[in-house]
Amino acid sequence: MDNFISVYCLLLLLRMATAAHNTQEGLTAKERDENIPLLIAEDVIKIYQTGKIETQALRGVSFKVNPGEKVFLIGPSGSGKTTLVNTVAGIIKPTSGKVFWKDLSKDITKSSLEEIIRARRSFAGVIFQDSRLLSHLTVKENIELAGHYAGINPSVIKKRSEFLLRFLNIWEKRDKREDTLSGGEKKRAAIATTLITNPRILIGDEPTGDLDIVTAESILDLFDRINKELGIALCIVTHSQQVASRADRILELRDGIIIGRHGREIVLRKLEESRLLEIDRQNRLAIPKYILNVVNDPKHFTITTKDDSIILTPVFDPNLYNNGQDVVTCAMCGKRVSHTAKFCPYCSETITHTKGTK
Numbered sequence: 001m002d003n004f005i006s007v008y009c010l011l012l013l014l015r016m017a018t019a020a021h022n023t024q025e026g027l028t029a030k031e032r033d034e035n036i037p038l039l040i041a042e043d044v045i046k047i048y049q050t051g052k053i054e055t056q057a058l059r060g061v062s063f064k065v066n067p068g069e070k071v072f073l074i075g076p077s078g079s080g081k082t083t084l085v086n087t088v089a090g091i092i093k094p095t096s097g098k099v100f101w102k103d104l105s106k107d108i109t110k111s112s113l114e115e116i117i118r119a120r121r122s123f124a125g126v127i128f129q130d131s132r133l134l135s136h137l138t139v140k141e142n143i144e145l146a147g148h149y150a151g152i153n154p155s156v157i158k159k160r161s162e163f164l165l166r167f168l169n170i171w172e173k174r175d176k177r178e179d180t181l182s183g184g185e186k187k188r189a190a191i192a193t194t195l196i197t198n199p200r201i202l203i204g205d206e207p208t209g210d211l212d213i214v215t216a217e218s219i220l221d222l223f224d225r226i227n228k229e230l231g232i233a234l235c236i237v238t239h240s241q242q243v244a245s246r247a248d249r250i251l252e253l254r255d256g257i258i259i260g261r262h263g264r265e266i267v268l269r270k271l272e273e274s275r276l277l278e279i280d281r282q283n284r285l286a287i288p289k290y291i292l293n294v295v296n297d298p299k300h301f302t303i304t305t306k307d308d309s310i311i312l313t314p315v316f317d318p319n320l321y322n323n324g325q326d327v328v329t330c331a332m333c334g335k336r337v338s339h340t341a342k343f344c345p346y347c348s349e350t351i352t353h354t355k356g357t358k
């Protein structure tokens with residue numbers, strides 16, 4: 001009987017424990033956690049003001065990073081990549097828009113700098129291109145100092161820094177100072193100083209941009225292990241093919257907006273082959289310039305649908321073009337075309353830009 005009662009109690013306890021773990025929807029707390037994005041950027045706009053000159057670096061960018069995900073950002077120089085990662089890392093404030101960090105459960109653009117710095121310690125590790133190690137301290141001391149700044153218990157710091165030194169393959173270098181380390185070792189040490197706080201996400205702006213190809217490969221392997229084995233999400237800016245092929249999701253920035261996404265089969269020199277254009281939260285769809293150039297760079301279109309396709313037909317109406325100053329007449333078919341056109345989009349005749357063609 002005693003045995004029966006203890007087995008019954010055990011079953012009851014087990015059921016209570018399971019119930020505590022399950023939400024109403026039948027998800028465990030862990031599953032529920034995995035379903036909530038770690039980081040959300042919503043309609044982020046950043047305008048830099050230098051004297052009288054305004055630069056719109058971000059023109060309304062929205063994206064999410066889920067727990068454990070590897071999201072990379074690509075785009076030409078000046079497209080706003082650095083501004084975007086610095087904004088989501090809480091380093092710069094956007095002109096408008098919202099940035100949510102899961103741990104803080106509020107829009108960080110409304111938080112004070114102190115609050116952001118405190119929350120960032122456990123939420124995000126930021127990897128800069130330069131190592132930012134203190135040169136008079138050893139690798140181990142640098143890692144421990146980062147832990148002390150974050151207010152972590154000294155015994156936890158000791159354990160975790162030993163684990164990280166081994167995990168990142170710099171155990172042998174723990175008593176060395178920065179000036180005796182190779183580029184790859186400095187990078188590993190810098191990564192260790194950001195991981196001491198056990199963050200949920202690593203944010204990096206071209207973190208291997210200063211390394212040779214072989215060293216970069218070993219650091220990228222390390223990022224993969226950090227992601228897989230420690231479950232830390234990655235949000236990384238890159239314009240390296242070597243880096244991009246390792247992403248779960250790649251977002252392409254152009255002129256301050258996200259124009260589309262790519263998978264890991266991406267070839268950076270042939271973005272048009274893997275690009276999936278995206279209508280953003282503000283209902284914008286950026287048509288790539290190379291497509292517009294094929295039809296002589298029109299500014300206006302009619303829009304129709306056929307079966308499952310949307311058809312945009314260029315319209316070169318002189319009334320729409322700067323009072324007719326920006327269109328010329330094709331000498332062959334008489335249609336009006338853009339004044340930048342080399343060939344007529346209707347009959348393929350070469351457009352000659354002589355006086356009187358307007």
Ligand SMILES: Nc1ncnc2c1ncn2[C@@H]1O[C@H](COP(=O)(O)OP(=O)(O)O)[C@@H](O)[C@H]1O
Binds near residue numbers: 057077078081082084
């Ligand atoms: N501190 C700043 N002051 C003024 N303009 C800036 C500043 N930082 C960046 N910009 C401008 O904002 C745009 C986006 O820059 P950036 O975010 O650095 O792009 P990327 O990292 O893609 O090269 C560029 O036109 C750049 O000149």
Ligand SMILES: [Mg+2]
Binds near residue numbers: 082083
């Ligand atoms: Mg940059």
